[in-house]
Amino acid sequence: MQVQFITSAPQQTAELGQCFAPWARGGDIFILTGDLGGGKTTFVAGLAKGLGVEETVSSPSFTLINEYDIGDLKLIHADLYRLAGIEDIEDIGMEHYLYQPHNIVCIEWGEKMGTCMPSEYMTISFNYTEGEEYGRTIVFKSCSDYNDKKLIEFNKMASRKGLL
Secondary structure: EEEEEOOOOHHHHHHHHHHHHOOOOOOOOEEEEOOOOOOOOHHHHHHHHHOOOOOOOOOOOOOOEEEEEOOEEEEEEEOOOOOOOOHHHHHOHHOOOOOOOOOOEEOOOOOHHHHOOOOOEEEEEEEEOOOOOOOOOEEEOOOOHHHHHHHHHHHHHHOOOOOO
8 A cells, every 4th residue: 555745845854754653663664765854854853753752853864763762662763774784784783773673763775775675564665756846755654554553543544734
């Protein structure tokens, strides 16, 4: 299943992340793909705000992984852009963050995971929309019944709020 949104300002991309927060649970893995500057970090900042993170969320491009406390949970925000391959991903210990019931994991440039790709995740892709200065097309795509249920409910809420 997939759901598509078009945003026309960074604030809208952040609001989309914030609106998605109620559907994020410990153990969830979100693979963020798409254009450089496409809004991945902006979306995660909105998600973090919706989850109750009070810190400023920044891109982990140089630190590779940022952790944010959310009560008993942690938001793990990883950026694999600067990594060359599977060996680098294994070296940073990415597998220790996955499948943990207390972690919500967002991985920018997650398509680089290759054979380390988790078996259950949701992909959120960010691409420029033709003809708009900021326009972004954001597509949520699930690969499991578990994530299909989330997207069905999120889609209903987004329709009611006029986000579609």
